[in-house]
Amino acid sequence: MYRYDEFDAAFVRQRVKQFRGQVERRLAGELSEDEFKPLRLMNGLYLQLHAYMLRVAVPYGTLSSRQMLKLASIARDYDRGYGHFTTRQNIQYNWPQLQDVPDILDELAEVEMHAIQTSGNCIRNVTADHFAGAAADEIEDPRIYAEIIRQWSSLHPEFSFLPRKFKIAITGAPNDRAAVRFHDIGLQVRRNEAGEVGFEVIVGGGLGRTPVIGTTIRKFLPKQHLLSYLEAILRVYNQLGRRDNLYKARIKILVQQTGAETFKDLVEDEWQQIKDGALDLPAEEIERIEAYFAPPAFETLEANQPAFEARRFEDRDFARWVRSNVTAHKAPGYACVTISLKPEGEAPGDASAEQMEVVADLAERLSCDEIRVTHEQNLVLPHVKLTDLAEVWETLAANGLGTPNVGLVSDMIACPGLDYCNLANARSIPVAQRISQRFSDLKKQHEIGDLKIKISGCINACGHHHVGHIGILGVDKKGEEFYQITLGGSADENAAVGKILGPAFSYDDVVDAIESIVDTYLELRGDGERFNDTYARVGAAPFKEKLYAAA
Amino acid sequence: MSKKNDKLKIVTANRLREGDVVYLTDTGTWSGHLNQSRATRDAEELEAMLAEADEAVAAREIVAPYEMEVVEVDGILQPLSTREIIRAAGPTVRADYRGNENQRSRAA
Amino acid sequence: MPLLKNGQVIADSWTALAEDAAPEGDVIVSLEQWQADRETLRAHNGRLGLRLKSDQSPAELADDLGRFDLIALEFPRFGDGRAYSYARLLRERYGFTGELRAVGNVLRDQLFFMVRCGFDSFEVADDKAVAGWQEAMSEVSVLYQPTGDGRQTAFALRRGAANR
Numbered sequence: 001m002y003r004y005d006e007f008d009a010a011f012v013r014q015r016v017k018q019f020r021g022q023v024e025r026r027l028a029g030e031l032s033e034d035e036f037k038p039l040r041l042m043n044g045l046y047l048q049l050h051a052y053m054l055r056v057a058v059p060y061g062t063l064s065s066r067q068m069l070k071l072a073s074i075a076r077d078y079d080r081g082y083g084h085f086t087t088r089q090n091i092q093y094n095w096p097q098l099q100d101v102p103d104i105l106d107e108l109a110e111v112e113m114h115a116i117q118t119s120g121n122c123i124r125n126v127t128a129d130h131f132a133g134a135a136a137d138e139i140e141d142p143r144i145y146a147e148i149i150r151q152w153s154s155l156h157p158e159f160s161f162l163p164r165k166f167k168i169a170i171t172g173a174p175n176d177r178a179a180v181r182f183h184d185i186g187l188q189v190r191r192n193e194a195g196e197v198g199f200e201v202i203v204g205g206g207l208g209r210t211p212v213i214g215t216t217i218r219k220f221l222p223k224q225h226l227l228s229y230l231e232a233i234l235r236v237y238n239q240l241g242r243r244d245n246l247y248k249a250r251i252k253i254l255v256q257q258t259g260a261e262t263f264k265d266l267v268e269d270e271w272q273q274i275k276d277g278a279l280d281l282p283a284e285e286i287e288r289i290e291a292y293f294a295p296p297a298f299e300t301l302e303a304n305q306p307a308f309e310a311r312r313f314e315d316r317d318f319a320r321w322v323r324s325n326v327t328a329h330k331a332p333g334y335a336c337v338t339i340s341l342k343p344e345g346e347a348p349g350d351a352s353a354e355q356m357e358v359v360a361d362l363a364e365r366l367s368c369d370e371i372r373v374t375h376e377q378n379l380v381l382p383h384v385k386l387t388d389l390a391e392v393w394e395t396l397a398a399n400g401l402g403t404p405n406v407g408l409v410s411d412m413i414a415c416p417g418l419d420y421c422n423l424a425n426a427r428s429i430p431v432a433q434r435i436s437q438r439f440s441d442l443k444k445q446h447e448i449g450d451l452k453i454k455i456s457g458c459i460n461a462c463g464h465h466h467v468g469h470i471g472i473l474g475v476d477k478k479g480e481e482f483y484q485i486t487l488g489g490s491a492d493e494n495a496a497v498g499k500i501l502g503p504a505f506s507y508d509d510v511v512d513a514i515e516s517i518v519d520t521y522l523e524l525r526g527d528g529e530r531f532n533d534t535y536a537r538v539g540a541a542p543f544k545e546k547l548y549a550a551a
Numbered sequence: 552m553s554k555k556n557d558k559l560k561i562v563t564a565n566r567l568r569e570g571d572v573v574y575l576t577d578t579g580t581w582s583g584h585l586n587q588s589r590a591t592r593d594a595e596e597l598e599a600m601l602a603e604a605d606e607a608v609a610a611r612e613i614v615a616p617y618e619m620e621v622v623e624v625d626g627i628l629q630p631l632s633t634r635e636i637i638r639a640a641g642p643t644v645r646a647d648y649r650g651n652e653n654q655r656s657r658a659a
Numbered sequence: 660m661p662l663l664k665n666g667q668v669i670a671d672s673w674t675a676l677a678e679d680a681a682p683e684g685d686v687i688v689s690l691e692q693w694q695a696d697r698e699t700l701r702a703h704n705g706r707l708g709l710r711l712k713s714d715q716s717p718a719e720l721a722d723d724l725g726r727f728d729l730i731a732l733e734f735p736r737f738g739d740g741r742a743y744s745y746a747r748l749l750r751e752r753y754g755f756t757g758e759l760r761a762v763g764n765v766l767r768d769q770l771f772f773m774v775r776c777g778f779d780s781f782e783v784a785d786d787k788a789v790a791g792w793q794e795a796m797s798e799v800s801v802l803y804q805p806t807g808d809g810r811q812t813a814f815a816l817r818r819g820a821a822n823r
Contacts (some may be wrong), residue, residue, distance in 0.1 A: 007801050011813070029611055038737075050571075051565070097568060097572075099569070161740025162740060239745070285774045347645060418637055427644075479632050479633065487726065
């Protein structure tokens with residue numbers, strides 16, 4: 001894992017002190033709310049429906065046990081005993097007081113964390129594959145570059161007042177677990193014909209009210225040019241992105257309106273002027289950062305562990321959990337464990353301080369001190385020995401963290417929705433809770449198999465509904481909550497935006513509607529077909545027929 | 552003669568330091584309880600209440616004030632919109648953590 | 660409005676050229692004035708300054724930039740950050756060495772970003788920005804981005820430390 005050196009440590013301390021000063025000036029009346037708002041947002045502090053909300057960055061989703069313990073103690077000491085993990089691999093606290101926030105940031109700095117640029121019209125926290133450094137299909141660990149980008153983007157003097165927020169995601173593997181085609185910039189680590197490692201550069205993807213699949217503007221960018229190329233893209237966007245209309249200000253609209261080819265030419269022209277300059281990344285610098293992400297010293301183990309295999313046959317619940325929550329690791333005898341934060345009837349992504357401490361303890365003892373946060377709002381223990389899986393599972397299960405549903409129908413993404421968010425039109429979390437209760441039979445969930453339901457409480461699409469196999473969008477109809485359903489979306493390497501099925505459903509009816517869609521899928525699916533395969537084959541008609549005929 | 556406004560309105564905001572949801576009361580203070588709020592159908596009175604809120608903003612007591620509609624049922628005030636019901640009562644999804652500033656229990 | 664340079668409030672020796680007025684002394688003109696009347700302006704007895712709106716890129720008149728001793732870039736709202744890019748281009752690409760002035764909604768908490776992008780004078784709204792200047796310049800000393808301001812980045816300092 002990356003560790004701060006003296007410069008990083010000083011930077012974060014200075015930033016906290018600066019924010020403390022800004023809070024003091026706000027409370028003393030030297031700053032108006034209009035002036036203060038962008039300053040607090042650049043430190044991740046919102047004013048939400050009930051209270052302030054603080055969004056803390058978990059850079060590229062990687063945490064140590066010590067950091068997780070700190071997140072737990074902050075939840076307990078400054079909030080209401082829990083935190084909410086988000087689709088951008090961050091954690092949000094829903095109830096901090098403004099006057100406490102500088103102290104919270106000081107505590108975070110103690111463990112090399114911060115809330116810098118988790119909001120505002122700037123370059124946001126860079127996200128990455130949550131299996132980075134552990135995945136069997138990885139070309140290179142994307143966190144090396146995510147960290148380089150984190151530093152370059154921190155308080156960037158030119159790019160702190162962009163037309164709109166700017167999100168970068170990076171993946172090191174061909175199986176895209178970071179949704180790189182749905183970010184302002186997506187970076188996919190590629191190997192060229194000469195065997196060199198670089199990046200495919202994708203721009204202009206995004207969700208929100210105008211979902212767009214990003215366009216590749218460069219098939220292969222050599223590593224040393226990473227920052228100059230990013231700076232060129234940002235410079236073009238900062239000058240030409242629309243500032244007259246909030247809803248047309250993201251880079252995706254600029255790329256659409258100028259045309260991808262022209263946009264690419266603008267970027268390439270700018271890049272020609274600044275490449276091979278001060279932003280060039282020398283091999284030594286990449287190696288310096290890379291050293292921090294050196295894999296832990298894995299033990300040499302047999303890929304086949306009889307005790308583990310025996311346990312699977314002995315215990316059906318364990319076997320089920322292994323099937324859905326355990327993924328292949330690159331080192332023999334190890335596995336990646338995904339901890340579901342979606343137990344039946346609970347708020348997706350929420351974890352109590354006690355649960356965070358359980359995870360921290362397991363990570364320290366049994367996962368090389370590492371934890372990951374996924375964009376699907378779960379946690380990961382990336383390096384667990386097969387022989388330790390039973391102990392990990394038992395401990396998780398005893399603490400409400402053992403639900404065997406990763407990738408299944410109840411493993412939903414849901415934004416905070418109208419229960420917390422100032423922008424929302426409808427609630428998301430209780431819809432997710434009711435769906436998980438409807439599908440409480442785990443055996444049935446495993447029979448249904450891979451199915452991604454994603455729920456947003458408004459058109460801003462924080463719940464990624466556009467890319468759910470089944471997407472649910474909350475809308476307001478004359479003060480009442482209604483839910484529009486889309487089918488066929490996908491956030492992975494087969495990126496697709498879901499299509500609206502028909503008229504929206506009321507809060508009371510939406511769960512029945514989802515069940516009807518799932519039942520139709522089960523009736524129609526062919527051998528080995530996933531939801532989107534069946535949908536692509538049969539189209540929307542059979543789903544509509546069943547759904548709207550009944551009504 | 553003051554103009555009649557058929558909608559019953561109250562004024563709400565958040566406390567600047569704490570962030571808690573508050574409502575303007577008859578005595579000009581800010582309460583965490585919606586049912587202690589001053590309600591009016593009178594447009595001029597509402598304007599005066601919003602002016603009071605602006606003063607409280609200037610005094611750095613509250614932030615982001617606005618008027619909202621309520622209905623009165625048997626003498627009890629009830630917000631009209633789902634949003635304001637949730638804002639008054641807390642999230643609908645976590646009974647264990649529900650509460651407003653009057654119930655806030657923070658670790659010492 | 661106070662004019663801030665090197666942390667000091669200074670008297671402004673420049674005046675904005677009024678519509679249809681004859682240029683006299685050091686005048687700041689708009690892009691439209693410059694385009695309409697460049698010969699008269701070049702011939703007048705004084706220095707020339709140019710004021711650009713946030714949708715007027717200096718790249719459009721790169722060949723003319725040498726005519727100006729001052730360029731003022733507008734921030735119509737402090738959230739409109741286009742002029743940060745314009746400033747860097749002026750300094751780092753077009754080699755502009757005259758006074759680069761930030762005008763409009765120029766606030767204390769943006770001053771350091773502006774300095775790093777190449778601005779060296781600031782028309783600020785009130786004394787708060789004046790009082791906060793020293794702190795604004797020193798509160799964050801660790802810098803991750805190379806710009807044309809000559810300040811050492813963390814990256815350069817790390818390499819220096821490694822080579823010692």
